[in-house]
Amino acid sequence: MAISRGRQRDRGADYWPGFVDAMASLLLVIIFLLSVFMLAQFFLSQEISGRDTVLNRLNSQISELTELLALERGNSRDLEETLSVLQANLSGAESERDRLQGLLDTQAGAASSAGGRVAELENTLDSEKRISARALSQVEILNQQISALRRQIGALEAALEASEFRDKESQTKIADLGRRLNVALAARVQELSRYRSDFFGRLRQILSQRSDIRVVGDRFVFQSEVLFSSGSDEINAAGRSEIDKLGEAILELSDQIPEEINWVLRVDGHTDERPVSSASRFRTNWELSAARAISVVRALIDKGVDPKRLVAAGFGEFQPLDDGDTPEAYARNRRIELKLTER
Known part of the structure; x- marks a missing residue:
């Protein structure tokens, strides 16, 4: 009978190593996700800082706007891909949470401890969701800035075309005035030459x-x-x-x-x-x-x-x-x- 009870205790104790391993794996996954998210936040902040610099240099670098727009589109796509990866990771974490919740439900003896860990995981997931929402908001702001840049480029191109048109008109008018002036000057020179001839002829006479x-x-x-x-x-x-x-x-x-x-x-x-x-x-x-x-x-x-x-x-x-x-x-x-x- 004592041997039977000992075997029952041993079988009850065998759950803990598996549970500990699962929890350790979960913690590693969470730490990994947090690290990825922090890196994403760092690169995102660097990207936003770079955008501010680009915007400040807009007036002096109009000739590079097309390349900057292409770069902004690539960065936006990278951010969207990063968000997609984060969302996929969050979905995986939620699935893992659900699986762990099922395991915890089967382990009545460790309910209170597991409940605290589940609450902690839920808080972590909520925090990551808020961060993801902020990232999405920043992406939207960047998209709005890109749209504003496109409008500015359109306005600048329209102004440049209008200026080139006015310049062509001015060049045409200047060329026409030059031709008229040359004709007038030639006429004046001829007229003065005629009077000079008359003058010299008169001098010869008198x-x-x-x-x-x-x-x-x-x-x-x-x-x-x-x-x-x-x-x-x-x-x-x-x-x-x-x-x-x-x-x-x-x-x-x-x-x-x-x-x-x-x-x-x-x-x-x-x-x-x-x-x-x-x-x-x-x-x-x-x-x-x-x-x-x-x-x-x-x-x-x-x-x-x-x-x-x-x-x-x-x-x-x-x-x-x-x-x-x-x-x-x-x-x-x-x-x-x-x-x-x-x-």
Whole structure:
């Protein structure tokens, strides 16, 4: 009889190792699930932090929005897959809980201890469900942010297209204005050339037919000896008569040229390459050439020519007509040139 009771006690004690193993396995599963969930939470927080950085750099990285959107889609899919795995694990844990609950129901002697563990497992499962719900909420927020980014990209693309269209219109208008301006300028140049020809023709008529007054290119040239004594910037009596004739021609021309043509008569003074005399009040040929040009301009103003239509310039010896060093070459280079041009 004692042997029978001992065998009964032994058979009753055999349940505990299996129960302990099952509980240990369950705890390992729960710990594993918690570890997986913590890792998921860590990666999720890192991902959300990365998203905030991407959003802050949006204004300066518009050219990378397409790649960022693709990356966001991939990350969203990864999160959804992670949530699916967590949900599958939760389903497994719930199944294991149900199985353990069945085992606990068969073990009346360990009801109170098992009930406490079941309650703990249920709390753990509830906590994991709440975490999963938060993860789903974060995924939804990320999806909303992606939608907002898509709308912003659409708006930026529309603005860019509108800007490109306006730019093309502006380019077309600028090209058209340029063509019109070139045509207008060409017409003005031709018109001024016509008046220049008329002006030179008139000068040939009214000025004395002297060899030291001639036309060179688009300039009317006076040899300096016609107007000035050697080394002087004062117009002599003979030169004053020629300047008076020139003034009359300019006044006649002023009445003929339309107001919209902004013309001027440029008076250029030139000397030969020989230095000025030490007795002269001018230190350089440049000063002498400029003073002579100014004297001609003043004489024309005295004759009634509008000062706004006159320009005086001195070139010294640096624009010779003849590079020779003979007296004839020097005489050709000492000159006053008149050029009708636009301002």
